[in-house]
Amino acid sequence: MDCNITFLPQNKTIRLKPGVTLLNAARRAGVKIATRCDGKAACLMCKVKIDSEYLAALHPPTDAEKRKLGSLLDAGTRLSCQAKVRGSVTVHVPEDPLKAAIRKQLERQQQEEDDWF
Numbered sequence: 634m635d636c637n638i639t640f641l642p643q644n645k646t647i648r649l650k651p652g653v654t655l656l657n658a659a660r661r662a663g664v665k666i667a668t669r670c671d672g673k674a675a676c677l678m679c680k681v682k683i684d685s686e687y688l689a690a691l692h693p694p695t696d697a698e699k700r701k702l703g704s705l706l707d708a709g710t711r712l713s714c715q716a717k718v719r720g721s722v723t724v725h726v727p728e729d730p731l732k733a734a735i736r737k738q739l740e741r742q743q744q745e746e747d748d749w750f
């Protein structure tokens with residue numbers, strides 16, 4: 634049976650067979666998740682958050698994922714390149730770190746301009 638995989642905040646849903654990784658599902662849905670190691674559980678850039686009610690919709694963490702994430706697993710963080718789907722799930726994709734840094738810089742500049750006038 635196919636699984637519905639929804640990515641937030643993009644609000645994109647894709648229907649795929651169980652066994653696909655969240656990273657591959659995101660790519661097929663047109664959702665960008667940052668990576669540097671291209672799915673080898675080395676860079677930790679592909680972290681996503683899963684609400685507790687959906688954790689059972691993913692296969693248990695791999696040994697590599699357990700080693701890399703440690704206690705973050707308890708908070709619902711998974712490596713999208715390692716986490717495989719076995720049921721319908723909603724995935725929270727964090728903002729791209731570079732975009733977040735640029736956004737914060739722009740917000741600081743805007744605040745300084747507002748304070749000036």
Ligand code: FES
Binds near residue numbers: 714
């Ligand atoms: S893509 Fe690098 S850890 Fe997942």
